[in-house]
Amino acid sequence: MLILAGLGNPGPRYAGNRHNVGFMAVDEIARRWGFGPERSRFQALACEGTIESPQGPVRTLILKPQTYYNESGRAVGEALKFFKLTPADLVVFYDEIDLAPGRFRMKTGGGAAGNNGVRSITAQVGADFRRARIGTGHPGHKELVQGHVLSDFHKAEQVWLADLLRACADAAPLLVAGEDEKYQAEVMRLAPAEKADPRQLRGG
Template sequence: MPKLIAGLGNPGARYAATRHNVGWMLLDAFARKHGVSIDRSGFQGIYGEMRWGPDAEKVLLLKPLTYMNLSGRSVAEAARFFRIAPADILVLYDDLDLEVGRLRLRTKGSAGGHNGVKSIIAELGTAEFPRLRIGIGRPAPGWQVVDWVLAPFGPEDAAAVAGVLPRAVEAVECFLTDGILMAMNRYNA
């Protein structure tokens, strides 16, 4: 069965190093490790393809270019085209409710206020898809949420995120090899 790994973020140099683009950062780290270029246009995004495991299953690595709030359009279009079930889609994204540099996997759940995930739930018609969230922490005093997520990481937070990315890449690999439950057991500790 094919799988889809979707990293959420916003297109353009202005957003490249922002907190909201941590999903793209993780997808890029995974692609680099496995020698995959995410450079093909389609599905309202850019994507790359690879084969995984002894059965050489197809894995699609997708970056929606719809801006965060419409991410579901891209994810659903790719899932329909490749006939990928929601349970075989792993969504990578930022989470305000996790400390900076923490990661958390889930099998399903609500959007938790994340507009990109809200869009995916609406477009897929279900909240039953796996996710890997990377903590970006709550806004510092005086910050609005929108300004916080669209701002670059400070040096300390950037180091924390850089430190967790290799572990997050391993969690994606575990999802592909052993499934979401095993990945949760190993990487949610």
Template sequence: MGNAWLVVGLGNPGRSYAAHRHNAGYLVVEDLAGRAPVGFTHSLRLGADVAQTRLTASGDLGGVGDQAAKVVLMKSRTYMNDSGRAVERVAGYFGIKPESVVAVHDELDLDPGRIRLKFGGGDNGHNGLKSIRRHLGTGDFYRVRIGIGRPPGSQAPADYVLTGVPTAERESFDVDIARAGDAVLTLLSQGLEAAQNEFNS
């Protein structure tokens, strides 16, 4: 288990974006903060909302002592396309290397209900990942991808991701968010292979 982790929830700040599919990453880190439980502090200097907790060897948040790994949860206060700027600042402030960064984000090319974890690789057109890669100077960080599926009919992908989840789908979406939180904790406590074996679908 690493000494310190940065879990980045990708999304857009502000109430008007809060329930959008594109804010799945935000929702996961909020879920994790609630499990600790810890609150977020807004930092103008870092350009992010940040919460700190610790993870026990058994994968539980809210641990204490030097044997528990530090976990920093963050939501960028910049928009998705520029989220890497805040990630760079937060990682630098806490002394966290790119290989201990976990980016949690929505994924059009995965059906709803599916989760994928990986280390490195391409950005698949996701502007938040592109921004993180640009500001960290590497793509060698972890990704937890939450499937939201492709838009129906002829709806543009950009419009689809920036719409709220319909009421009929909200319960299953909330389950997906909680499972993605479980996947993050498994990754941090047991490693990538164990998390992939349990959650990749």
């Protein structure tokens, strides 16, 4: 069993926000691989299915915490405990302001880098979970960050966003096989994005 958790805020008000790109990514994976219907479970919306990996089918649970972004760890911790899983069996998809829009990076462990959802999960299960980081860019100044992440993607961003979400789903066999570096490379091959200088994103 593998858990793919997407971070976001519940309800239609937030559905198009940059902060909800984690929800968008796991929704696309569920669609692509024909997962079952969502139901309320573990303080989250959850659905189950299988993803075909090179080694065979992998039973997968998709989880969208409904606790609001900053308390995501409550749902994730509950699900891991129920299935007796370890952080290595968890992949969290979330928005990363320190990556240029459209960039995608995998990593395991590390700090929260100011992301309260990641901090909440770390407090519940430890830091050694796998992270699928979707770049949304930095607004340039710290005081603008909250407004940036809680605003919708611009119309001009919809093309790269759709391509990237589709790539995350199409490349999922590599993810469930534990091939995180190959997964990252395949997502970026399917949905290439310009590499921007983070200093420019921060307005200097």
